Amino acid sequence: xxxxxxxxxxxxxxxxSGPACVASCGPVLVPSLLAERAGLRLHSRYLSAFLATRLLxxxxxxxxxxxxxxxxxxxxxxxxxxxxxxxxxxxGVLLRYAYSVGQACxxxxxxxxxxxxxxxxxxxxxxxxxxxFLTGVSLCPPFVAAGVRAAExxxxxxxxxxxxVFFLGTSVWFVPFAGLGWVRRNEAVxxxxxxxxxxxxxxxxxxxxxxLIGRNVYGY
Amino acid sequence: MFTxxxxxxxRAQRLASILTIAFMVVLFFMMMRTWSTYRWRRWFFVxxxxxxxxxxxxxxxxMRGSMGIPIEEMIAGRTPFCFxxxxxxxxxxxxxxxxxxxxxxxxxxxxxxGGMASMAAIWLAITIVVGKGWCSYxxxxxxxxxxxxxxxxxxxxxKIDLRWRYGPWAVLLAMVLLSLALFEPAYCMWLCPFxxxxxxxxxxxxxxxxxxxIFILLFAALVIALPLLTKKRTQCAFFCxxxxxxxIFNKTSVFDVKIDTTRCTPCVLCQKSCPTMxxxxxxxxxGETLMSCxxxxxxxxACPKDAxxxxxxxxxxxxxxxxxxxxxxxxxxxMAIMFGGSIIAEGLATILHVFV
Numbered sequence: 266x267x268x269x270x271x272x273x274x275x276x277x278x279x280x281x282s283g284p285a286c287v288a289s290c291g292p293v294l295v296p297s298l299l300a301e302r303a304g305l306r307l308h309s310r311y312l313s314a315f316l317a318t319r320l321l322x323x324x325x326x327x328x329x330x331x332x333x334x335x336x337x338x339x340x341x342x343x344x345x346x347x348x349x350x351x352x353x354x355x356x357g358v359l360l361r362y363a364y365s366v367g368q369a370c371x372x373x374x375x376x377x378x379x380x381x382x383x384x385x386x387x388x389x390x391x392x393x394x395x396x397x398f399l400t401g402v403s404l405c406p407p408f409v410a411a412g413v414r415a416a417e418x419x420x421x422x423x424x425x426x427x428x429x430v431f432f433l434g435t436s437v438w439f440v441p442f443a444g445l446g447w448v449r450r451n452e453a454v455x456x457x458x459x460x461x462x463x464x465x466x467x468x469x470x471x472x473x474x475x476x477l478i479g480r481n482v483y484g485y
Numbered sequence: 486m487f488t489x490x491x492x493x494x495x496r497a498q499r500l501a502s503i504l505t506i507a508f509m510v511v512l513f514f515m516m517m518r519t520w521s522t523y524r525w526r527r528w529f530f531v532x533x534x535x536x537x538x539x540x541x542x543x544x545x546x547x548m549r550g551s552m553g554i555p556i557e558e559m560i561a562g563r564t565p566f567c568f569x570x571x572x573x574x575x576x577x578x579x580x581x582x583x584x585x586x587x588x589x590x591x592x593x594x595x596x597x598x599g600g601m602a603s604m605a606a607i608w609l610a611i612t613i614v615v616g617k618g619w620c621s622y623x624x625x626x627x628x629x630x631x632x633x634x635x636x637x638x639x640x641x642x643x644k645i646d647l648r649w650r651y652g653p654w655a656v657l658l659a660m661v662l663l664s665l666a667l668f669e670p671a672y673c674m675w676l677c678p679f680x681x682x683x684x685x686x687x688x689x690x691x692x693x694x695x696x697x698x699i700f701i702l703l704f705a706a707l708v709i710a711l712p713l714l715t716k717k718r719t720q721c722a723f724f725c726x727x728x729x730x731x732x733i734f735n736k737t738s739v740f741d742v743k744i745d746t747t748r749c750t751p752c753v754l755c756q757k758s759c760p761t762m763x764x765x766x767x768x769x770x771x772g773e774t775l776m777s778c779x780x781x782x783x784x785x786x787a788c789p790k791d792a793x794x795x796x797x798x799x800x801x802x803x804x805x806x807x808x809x810x811x812x813x814x815x816x817x818x819x820m821a822i823m824f825g826g827s828i829i830a831e832g833l834a835t836i837l838h839v840f841v
Contacts, residue, residue, distance in 0.1 A: 291665055296662070457658060465659050
C-alpha cells in the first residue's frame with residue numbers, strides 16, 4: 266500500500282475526482298471568495314488558508330478512517346450524522362461569514378485582510394480557514410472513495426500520506442479560483458455574494474437538520 | 486394552437502381560439518392607436534399569468550389525476566420542462582454532459598408535450614431578439630404578480646432598500662452552485678414559488694411537506710402579498726434567478742430603453758413607475774436603464790416629456806424612437822402571440838368547457 270504505485274493511485278484519484286470536489290465545495294468557496302476584497306494576492310492567501318486547513322481536515326479524517334478500519338464498515342446512519350453535523354457547522358460559519366463581511370472595512374485605504382470570524386482580537390480566525398477545514402471533513406463521494414483506500418493502509422502514517430497525495434491531486438482544480446481576485450468588487454458583487462452565502466447556509470441548515478431527524482433530502 | 490392532449494378541436498377550443506386571436510389583435514391595435522405600450526401589454530400578461538395555471542393544472546389532472554408529481558414520474562423523465570432551470574443546467578451539462586433535470590430532451594417526453602429541446606429553442610429565439618423582454622412578453626409566471634401589483638391605486642410600502650435588486654443574482658449564484666453540487670435543479674426542488682400553482686412535488690414524506698410549504702410561502706409572499714403592498718413585481722425584481730440570467734442577454738439584444746437627458750426634467754415618474762426598480766437616479770443621469778430592464782414600457786408611458794424612449798442599439802437616442810418602438814413591438818408581439826397566445830387559448834378553452 267505504501268508503495269509508489271499506491272501514491273500514484275492517490276494522485277490520479279485526486280486529479281480525477283477534483284471536479285467533483287470543486288463542485289462539492291463550490292457553494293462554500295465561490296461566494297466566500299467573492300465576498301472578499303479584490304486582488305490576486307489576497308485571493309491566493311484565501312486559497313492557501315482554505316487548502317491548508319482542508320488538508321488538515323483530510324489528515325484528521327485519514328487518521329480516523331484508518332483507526333476505524335474502513336469507512337465502509339461505518340454504519341450508514343453514523344456517516345449521515347457526521348455529514349449532517351458538518352453541514353450544520355458550515356451553515357453557522359457561512360452565516361457568520363456573511364455577517365462579518367458586512368462589518369469589515371471596505372474602504373480602499375483599508376489593509377487587505379481576509380475576512381475573519383470568531384471572537385475579538387487574537388481569537389479571530391480567517392473564515393477561509395474554518396470553511397477549508399469543514400469542507401475537508403465533509404464526506405463527499407470522492408472523499409469516501411479515498412477513505413476506503415486509506416483504511417487499507419498498513420499504518421496510520423501511510424493512510425495520512427495517501428490522503429495528502431490525494432489532496433494534492435484535488436487541489437490542482439482549486440487554483441483557478443484565485444482568478445476571482447480579478448473580478449472588480451463593488452457593492453453589487455459583495456451584496457450578491459453575502460446573499461448567496463445566506464441562501465446556501467439555509468440550505469445546509471435544512472439539509473443538516475432533516476438528516477439529523479432521519480429524513481432523507483433529495484440529492485443524498 | 487392546442488396540444489394533442491385535447492385531440493380534435495371542439496366547440497370550446499374553437500371559441501377560445503377566436504377569442505384569443507381577437508384579444509391579441511385588439512390589444513396590438515390599441516397599442517398602435519394610443520401609443521401606450523404598458524397598459525395594453527399588461528392585459529395580455531395578466532391573462533397569460535392567470536390562464537397558464539388553469540390550462541396546465543387541467544392538463545395535469547387529466548393525464549395524472551393530481552398536481553403532485555411522484556418521484557417515479559420524475560425518474561421516468563416525465564417532468565414538464567420549464568425555462569427557469571435553464572441557467573442551472575449549463576454547468577453540470579458542460580462539465581459532465583448530463584442534463585440534471587428529470588425531463589425528456591425530446592418533445593412529448595414531458596406532460597406538457599414540449600421537451601427541453603423545444604423549450605430551450607423557443608427561449609433562445611426570443612432571447613436573441615428581445616433580451617430580457619422575455620420577462621414581459623413571454624414568461625407565463627410574471628402575470629399573476631403584475632396583476633396583483635396593479636390592484637392597489639397606491640403603494641403602501643414605498644421605501645424599498647435598493648440592495649434587494651441584487652436578490653435575483655444571489656439566488657442565481659446560489660442555485661447554480663447548489664445545482665452543480667447536488668446534481669439536481671436546486672431551484673425547482675426548493676425555491677420555485679410557482680410550484681404552488683403548477684406542479685408540486687408529491688408530498689409523501691416530511692421533506693416533501695417542507696418543500697411544498699416553502700413553495701406556498703414564497704408564492705404567498707412574493708407573488709401575492711408584496712406586489713399588493715409595493716406595486717412592484719417583487720418576485721421578478723428581487724428573487725427570480727432566470728430574470729438575472731436573462732439580464733445578461735439585455736446586453737446582446739438590439740432593443741433597449743433610453744432616457745433622452747436633454748428632455749429629462751427629471752421628475753422621476755419613470756423611476757416610480759418601473760415595476761422592477763430598473764431605473765435609479767444615477768442611471769437616469771446616464772440616460773439609460775439598468776440591465777434588469779424588462780422592456781415593459783411602463784417608464785416610456787409614464788414620462789410626460791417623452792424623454793424615456795425605445796431605442797435601437799447603435800443609433801442616436803433621438804433618432805426616430807417611434808420606429809424603434811414599432812420594430813420592437815412587432816417582434817415582441819409576434820412572439821407573445823406564438824408562445825403566450827397558445828397558453829391563453831388553452832386556459833380559456835378549459836374554462837369554456839364548463840359552459841359550452
